[in-house]
Amino acid sequence: MIAVRNLTKAFGAHLAVDNVSFTVQEGEIVGFLGPNGAGKSTTMRILTGFMPATGGTASVAGFDVFSQSIEVRRRIGYLPEGNPLYPEMRVREYLNFRGKLRGMGRPERAKGIESVAKRCWLGEFIDRPIGQLSKGMKQRVGLADALLHDPDVLILDEPTIGLDPTQIRETRRLISDLAKRHTILLSSHILPEVEAVCQRTIIIAGGKIRASGSISEVRDRIKGSSGLIAEIRGPQDQVTAAIRQLGGVQKVDVSGADGWNRLRITSHEGKDVREEVAALAAKSGWALRELRLEVGSLEEFFVQITAQAAATKTAAA
């Protein structure tokens, strides 16, 4: 549904988007995850036809975003970063105005407004001035606007930024609901957001894609290069030698005193060797008091790429 090939965007000498390629299949909900300044909004602005690219191609529903932008806009609903609205307008008035801008006729607008009011739970707020609404409600108005022409694809740029926890939960629930009928690409700078609503994630930092796949795939892949922590009491050289000989074990680092060995075990391709380690300890009569996979590795990975991107930026500045 969305196909991006070698997309590049330069602002002067700075590459905000650096040779990015990805696809989003029909019906998917994909999270574009990356720290501030990663290039998420720029990519989305290009996809929605608000900004030209420096190089590469992008298409939505088979239409090229540069040469067939009218066809593309017809199929895309876009919630821009910051969700600019007109505070003095009432919600219905605003949606009607937006529908006119899109060239929707009167009956089509009326039908569209009725439908999005329901889908975005606007309720009695539909006749309130936008300026009086809470941030969460304003976000729903932005979503309603994006949905008005019933597009196949939704591009949502940081849809829950600045909302309180209750509003965040509601907005996520709404997005999950929308995902039943639309292909969605949403951006976020926080991992739990993507984890809560997306089937797949594309991790971007410093304008480049760093990882992609389902959250659990990305987690597994990262886990593959991290390890298992075990604490075993026994003669250090014997314990380490025996663990090194277990199938799938690549590397063992050991530290510890008072008879307890703290082991960090790296296995091949993320193979889980917990059972083998436990069986070995039992068989050898060694006490075992801790055995766990290093958790939070995707979080660590994300923190790491965020720090890397910040360091590169500082170095470049």
Ligand SMILES: Nc1ncnc2c1ncn2[C@@H]1O[C@H](COP(=O)(O)OP(=O)(O)O)[C@@H](O)[C@H]1O
């Ligand atoms: N209009 C612009 N002019 C110059 N630099 C820009 C412009 N828009 C974005 N940038 C730069 O491009 C990079 C990516 O920005 P952006 O796409 O907004 O990132 P994100 O949405 O992931 O936070 C940042 O370094 C930002 O400063």
Ligand SMILES: [Mg+2]
């Ligand atoms: Mg942004």
